[in-house]
Structure formats: structure tokens, C-alpha cells
Amino acid sequence: MDDLRTARTTVHRVPARGVYDRAAIDAILDAAPVCHVGVVVDGQPYVMPAIHARVGDELVLHGSSASRLFRHLRSGAPACATATVVDGLVLARSAFHSSMNYRSAVVLGVAREVAQRAPKLAALEAISEHVLPGRWTDVRPPSDAELRATTVVSIRVDEASAKVRTGPPADDDADLELPVWAGVVPLELVAQPPEPDPGRVRDEPVPPYARRPPAAYLGRR
Amino acid sequence: MDDLRTARTTVHRVPARGVYDRAAIDAILDAAPVCHVGVVVDGQPYVMPAIHARVGDELVLHGSSASRLFRHLRSGAPACATATVVDGLVLARSAFHSSMNYRSAVVLGVAREVAQRAPKLAALEAISEHVLPGRWTDVRPPSDAELRATTVVSIRVDEASAKVRTGPPADDDADLELPVWAGVVPLELVAQPPEPDPGRVRDEPVPPYARRPPAAYLGRR
Numbered sequence: 001m002d003d004l005r006t007a008r009t010t011v012h013r014v015p016a017r018g019v020y021d022r023a024a025i026d027a028i029l030d031a032a033p034v035c036h037v038g039v040v041v042d043g044q045p046y047v048m049p050a051i052h053a054r055v056g057d058e059l060v061l062h063g064s065s066a067s068r069l070f071r072h073l074r075s076g077a078p079a080c081a082t083a084t085v086v087d088g089l090v091l092a093r094s095a096f097h098s099s100m101n102y103r104s105a106v107v108l109g110v111a112r113e114v115a116q117r118a119p120k121l122a123a124l125e126a127i128s129e130h131v132l133p134g135r136w137t138d139v140r141p142p143s144d145a146e147l148r149a150t151t152v153v154s155i156r157v158d159e160a161s162a163k164v165r166t167g168p169p170a171d172d173d174a175d176l177e178l179p180v181w182a183g184v185v186p187l188e189l190v191a192q193p194p195e196p197d198p199g200r201v202r203d204e205p206v207p208p209y210a211r212r213p214p215a216a217y218l219g220r221r
Numbered sequence: 222m223d224d225l226r227t228a229r230t231t232v233h234r235v236p237a238r239g240v241y242d243r244a245a246i247d248a249i250l251d252a253a254p255v256c257h258v259g260v261v262v263d264g265q266p267y268v269m270p271a272i273h274a275r276v277g278d279e280l281v282l283h284g285s286s287a288s289r290l291f292r293h294l295r296s297g298a299p300a301c302a303t304a305t306v307v308d309g310l311v312l313a314r315s316a317f318h319s320s321m322n323y324r325s326a327v328v329l330g331v332a333r334e335v336a337q338r339a340p341k342l343a344a345l346e347a348i349s350e351h352v353l354p355g356r357w358t359d360v361r362p363p364s365d366a367e368l369r370a371t372t373v374v375s376i377r378v379d380e381a382s383a384k385v386r387t388g389p390p391a392d393d394d395a396d397l398e399l400p401v402w403a404g405v406v407p408l409e410l411v412a413q414p415p416e417p418d419p420g421r422v423r424d425e426p427v428p429p430y431a432r433r434p435p436a437a438y439l440g441r442r
Contacts (some may be wrong), residue, residue, distance in 0.1 A: 035267050036257035146316075
């Protein structure tokens with residue numbers, strides 16, 4: 001097993017929920033539409049949402065070249081990227097055991113800029129395909145000026161951990177007789193019917209990937 | 222307008238998306254099921270998901286008293302809590318203008334522990350009611366030992382900002398004639414049918430709040 005645990009990523013609280021193997025962590029990174037990226041500026045942590053993709057053992061992120069977050073990431077400062085999927089509400093019979101089912105992956109590392117044209121385009125394609133598989137080949141590709149206005153960074157996924165909670169509530173035995181319904185309410189992110197651009201000058205058919213997006217983070221209803 | 226902007230929270234990138242008034246920031250905090258909390262340990266940022274609630278001008282968070290995150294928050298170190306709602310995929314005609322519609326609120330501050338019994342219980346009730354309105358009065362309340370095992374912290378929401386993107390794609394004029402469908406695919410977090418605890422020893426009716434959770438972060442389908 002490819003174990004991504006270090007002292008910094010070992011889960012101490014509820015150790016049984018700690019997960020360190022690469023396949024499980026990769027699956028969580030793939031299953032989240034966005035991640036939250038933390039950096040430190042003058043001792044103050046900042047946490048910002050970012051759109052990501054996993055490319056092999058790398059987590060790639062893109063943003064505006066003018067953004068403070070990406071200027072900071074580019075500089076090689078320590079970073080943390082966390083992807084979380086909320087899977088359900090766990091309704092236990094006690095307040096204490098009430099919880100959520102979730103999957104969360106935490107990646108520690110240092111970002112490096114992906115500056116060269118070919119790998120940068122490949123990373124942008126991976127991010128686009130993560131968000132909406134099938135879309136990349138339909139859109140106008142980035143111009144040179146647009147590429148310059150976009151920063152892509154990459155963080156190696158080699159120090160990471162995940163926490164996962166699944167399944168029904170775990171009530172104390174003494175609470176099982178309480179007259180309280182207990183169970184799980186599953187939650188799913190679901191795509192709604194597509195809304196065409198009101199500013200359109202052509203009537204193009206809605207592509208299948210917009211009607212029923214095949215993205216890993218979406219439910220299939 | 223109650224303006225929560227400081228130099229540290231001013232949105233530089235796409236300033237038109239920056240939002241600083243308390244009502245807008247409060248609404249985003251209320252509309253997210255979880256937030257992501259950042260702290261710094263030995264210069265390394267750590268970002269962890271946490272269940273939160275807003276109580277007036279305070280953001281309250283709860284976690285295990287044994288967790289490193291909450292031990293660190295309790296110590297009064299600088300923190301950042303970010304709540305993000307992904308509202309849709311923005312399918313522009315170019316890769317560059319492809320985006321997401323989202324609302325994200327960033328709160329900077331220092332956490333203080335809510336240690337006294339009455340405000341601690343009130344915060345736990347607020348968190349429970351944020352996750353699932355109606356549930357708190359049905360569950361067994363926390364025992365003294367459970368209260369000790371739980372840490373509640375509070376961060377004043379007085380230095381914050383939000384970024385919001387809404388509406389259709391904003392394509393370059395030159396791209397409007399491209400034969401590419403453009404528009405928005407709205408996304409919604411949706412509750413699925415409740416799953417009773419397989420370990421139940423009583424058959425209790427499913428409460429209405431579990432069948433159709435009235436939580437602010439859920440779609441109503």
C-alpha cells in the first residue's frame with residue numbers, strides 16, 4: 001500500500017477514521033468539485049476555495065495570475081489543500097453521537113508553478129474535465145494572453161491523510177430504547193436543468209454533458 | 222451598511238465580486254453545511270472541515286476536545302474560517318471564461334473557547350439546528366461527560382469578506398458566434414430518502430425534518 005502518512009498527517013482523533021492509502025485519498029480528491037487551499041501570510045492563515053484536478057500523483061490548481069493566493073502559492077510557501085464531500089446527516093438518538101457522513105482528504109505540501117505551455121494546457125484540460133467531462137474539446141482553447149493571465153500550480157500528493165465516516169449512527173447501548181427515530185439522511189449534489197445563456201446569438205443544442213453531467217462529484221438522478 | 226472589510230480581507234482579484242456587508246456574509250455562512258477552518262502550526266497551514274453555526278455576530282464551531290484543530294483554536298491562535306456554496310457550472314464558449322457560480326465567505330479572527338455550560342449548550346443547539354432544524358428537541362441532550370469531551374469555540378465575525386459569482390457566462394464578444402452551447406448548469410445539494418438505523422430496536426416514525434430537511438443549505442426537490 002502506498003502510505004502517505006507522516007507525523008503531520010496522522011489522524012489522532014478517532015484514529016479508526018484515518019485513511020492514508022493513495023487510492024482512497026485520490027478517490028476523495030476526485031469526488032469533490034472544489035477544494036479549500038490554506039496558506040500563511042504574516043502568521044495569518046487564509047483559506048480560499050479553488051477548482052482542482054488530480055493528475056496522477058499531483059494536485060493541480062488554477063487561478064488568476066493576479067490573485068494573492070496564487071502569487072503566494074507560486075512563491076513556494078507551505079500550503080494545505082483539503083477536499084471534503086458531505087455524504088449525509090447522521091441522526092443519532094443523542095446530540096453527542098449526531099454527526100455527518102463525509103470524506104475529507106488533506107494534502108500538505110509546497111506548490112510549484114506549472115509554467116511551460118504544454119503541461120500548463122494539460123493541467124487546465126484536467127481541471128476542465130474534472131469539473132465537466134466532455135467540455136474541453138468544445139470550448140475555444142486559451143490564447144497566449146489568457147494563458148499568461150492564468151496561473152497553474154501543482155502540489156505533489158505525497159504527504160496526506162483522509163478522514164471518512166460512513167454508515168448508520170453509533171449510539172450508546174443505553175440510548176437504543178429512546179423513542180427517537182435514528183438513521184441517515186443521504187445528501188447528494190445534483191445538477192438541475194441547464195439554463196441557456198440569455199445573451200446567445202445562436203441556438204445551439206444542449207450537449208449531453210450539460211443535460212446530465214458525468215462529473216464524479218454529482219449524483220445521478 | 223455594516224462593512225467588515227479590512228486591508229486583509231479586501232478582494233483584489235475581480236473586485237466587483239467582493240462583498241463586505243454583514244447581511245450578505247451572514248447569509249453565506251448560513252447557507253453552507255460545513256466550513257473549512259485554517260490554523261498555522263510550526264509555519265504549516267492546516268485546513269480542516271468543521272460543522273458550524275452563526276449566532277448573531279459569532280461563528281461557533283464544535284469538535285472533539287482531543288482534536289489537534291480544536292486544541293489549537295482554543296489556544297487563541299489566528300484562524301480563518303471559510304464557507305463556500307457551489308451554485309452552478311458556468312459553461313462559457315471559451316475555456317478562459319468557463320467558471321463556477323459560487324458564494325464564499327472568509328472570516329479572519331481569533332477563536333475563544335465557549336466553556337460555560339449555558340452558552341456552550343446554546344452553541345451546540347445552534348449547530349444542531351443549522352445542520353437539521355427541528356432535531357435538537359428530539360435527541361438526548363449532552364451529559365456532563367459528553368460536554369467535557371466536546372470543545373466549542375467562537376470567532377467574532379468582524380473581519381470578513383465574501384466573493385460571489387452569479388449569472389450567465391461572460392464571454393468575449395468575438396466568441397459569441399462560436400457554434401458552442403453556453404449557459405449555466407445549476408447545482409443543488411439534495412436530501413435523499415432517509416435510511417433507518419439497521420440497529421434499531423424500536424420502530425419510530427420518520428420525523429418530517431428527516432423526510433424533507435428544512436436546512437438552509439439544501440435544495441427543495
